[in-house]
Amino acid sequence: MGVMIEGEDVLLPPTNFSMVERGIYRSGFPKRDSFAFLENLNLRSVIYLCPEAYPEENAEFLKAHEIQLFQFGIDGKKEPFDSVPKDTITVALKILLDVRNHPVLIHCKRGKHRTGCLVGCLRKLMNWCLPSVLEEYQRFAGAKARDTDMKFLEMFDASSLRQCLYSIIYRYQGSAIHNRRLIYTEENLHQKRITSN
Amino acid sequence: MGVMIEGEDVLLPPTNFSMVERGIYRSGFPKRDSFAFLENLNLRSVIYLCPEAYPEENAEFLKAHEIQLFQFGIDGKKEPFDSVPKDTITVALKILLDVRNHPVLIHCKRGKHRTGCLVGCLRKLMNWCLPSVLEEYQRFAGAKARDTDMKFLEMFDASSLRQCLYSIIYRYQGSAIHNRRLIYTEENLHQKRITSN
Numbered sequence: 295m296g297v298m299i300e301g302e303d304v305l306l307p308p309t310n311f312s313m314v315e316r317g318i319y320r321s322g323f324p325k326r327d328s329f330a331f332l333e334n335l336n337l338r339s340v341i342y343l344c345p346e347a348y349p350e351e352n353a354e355f356l357k358a359h360e361i362q363l364f365q366f367g368i369d370g371k372k373e374p375f376d377s378v379p380k381d382t383i384t385v386a387l388k389i390l391l392d393v394r395n396h397p398v399l400i401h402c403k404r405g406k407h408r409t410g411c412l413v414g415c416l417r418k419l420m421n422w423c424l425p426s427v428l429e430e431y432q433r434f435a436g437a438k439a440r441d442t443d444m445k446f447l448e449m450f451d452a453s454s455l456r457q458c459l460y461s462i463i464y465r466y467q468g469s470a471i472h473n474r475r476l477i478y479t480e481e482n483l484h485q486k487r488i489t490s491n
Numbered sequence: 492m493g494v495m496i497e498g499e500d501v502l503l504p505p506t507n508f509s510m511v512e513r514g515i516y517r518s519g520f521p522k523r524d525s526f527a528f529l530e531n532l533n534l535r536s537v538i539y540l541c542p543e544a545y546p547e548e549n550a551e552f553l554k555a556h557e558i559q560l561f562q563f564g565i566d567g568k569k570e571p572f573d574s575v576p577k578d579t580i581t582v583a584l585k586i587l588l589d590v591r592n593h594p595v596l597i598h599c600k601r602g603k604h605r606t607g608c609l610v611g612c613l614r615k616l617m618n619w620c621l622p623s624v625l626e627e628y629q630r631f632a633g634a635k636a637r638d639t640d641m642k643f644l645e646m647f648d649a650s651s652l653r654q655c656l657y658s659i660i661y662r663y664q665g666s667a668i669h670n671r672r673l674i675y676t677e678e679n680l681h682q683k684r685i686t687s688n
Contacts, residue, residue, distance in 0.1 A: 310630075312627075314510065423503045426508070430509075
């Protein structure tokens with residue numbers, strides 16, 4: 295959390311920006327006028343969920359700050375229930391959960407549907423009950439909430455993913471005594487890295 | 492962030508729950524069925540923004556977990572522009588910013604108006620531009636967004652608060668090199684503590 299030093303410029307977060315968990319942020323597509331804000335997040339990686347090529351000025355921003363780009367091209371127009379292959383979400387979740395990639399920003403175009411689906415799957419993995427998962431999805435999607443996305447979230451089975459995660463770290467700040475660390479066996483972990491270089 | 496251990500119960504966050512910043516959460520009024528979820532946050536304090544007495548079962552939960560209660564009785568029915576004295580918000584902000592109180596949960600009844608105003612003032616102090624402050628307010632208030640709250644946020648002057656803060660710590664995870672710490676002179680700091688005991 296940064297509090298302004300007198301005279302510093304006003305900061306513009308990307309549209310639909312929010313913290314998801316410690317080390318995990320979400321937003322709509324960041325434009326140039328949000329780069330100053332993003333610099334303060336000290337990101338290590340970006341999970342980008344659109345099929346379109348990353349714009350040159352965004353790619354340059356990532357390169358200048360040594361931020362890794364993970365791209366998962368999910369078509370935003372198709373119905374997510376058809377077009378979000380569970381495999382894609384599963385690989386994206388593994389990238390998302392890997393603390394070596396934190397702080398990480400998840401974004402698509404508007405930060406509503408594709409980003410909302412990935413965050414919703416994370417919440418299921420965190421064992422949030424379905425109504426709370428959907429409430430969060432709807433908070434960001436607003437009037438654009440899609441029944442198909444919510445059906446996707448309802449149907450997503452997080453249990454299979456739990457079996458193949460390499461390392462999941464239970465982290466709550468200020469609670470070192472309560473921190474729990476689980477190490478899973480490394481199997482079926484094939485991280486797909488698509489870099490901006 | 493916690494990922495479920497096979498067989499653990501499903502967790503129910505309070506309504507309108509979200510992380511604001513590292514160590515700062517917001518929500519509507521937590522009911523008993525959310526206590527298991529709240530336990531995992533390892534809270535040190537709660538900022539409660541309603542004038543009504545804290546329900547006994549909630550007070551017992553706080554006591555059992557050694558969580559400090561800071562109550563600021565802001566009337567939820569009056570127009571906030573009239574009823575939220577700047578002094579009250581200023582004292583609440585000092586409690587909120589003090590990392591010794593973190594992790595902290597801010598809540599009122601629905602987590603929309605009073606909580607939204609306090610979080611919005613925090614964002615102004617963090618130097619977010621007004622449209623982003625209002626976007627976040629509206630995301631939680633939804634169809635219940637109030638023009639008077641948004642006017643309050645527009646008019647709130649964070650600059651006077653900056654002069655009297657005791658200690659503000661710039662913290663971004665995973666960025667030790669970039670961390671900045673500012674120590675302000677201790678003046679005008681009168682923390683009002685209302686405990687649950």
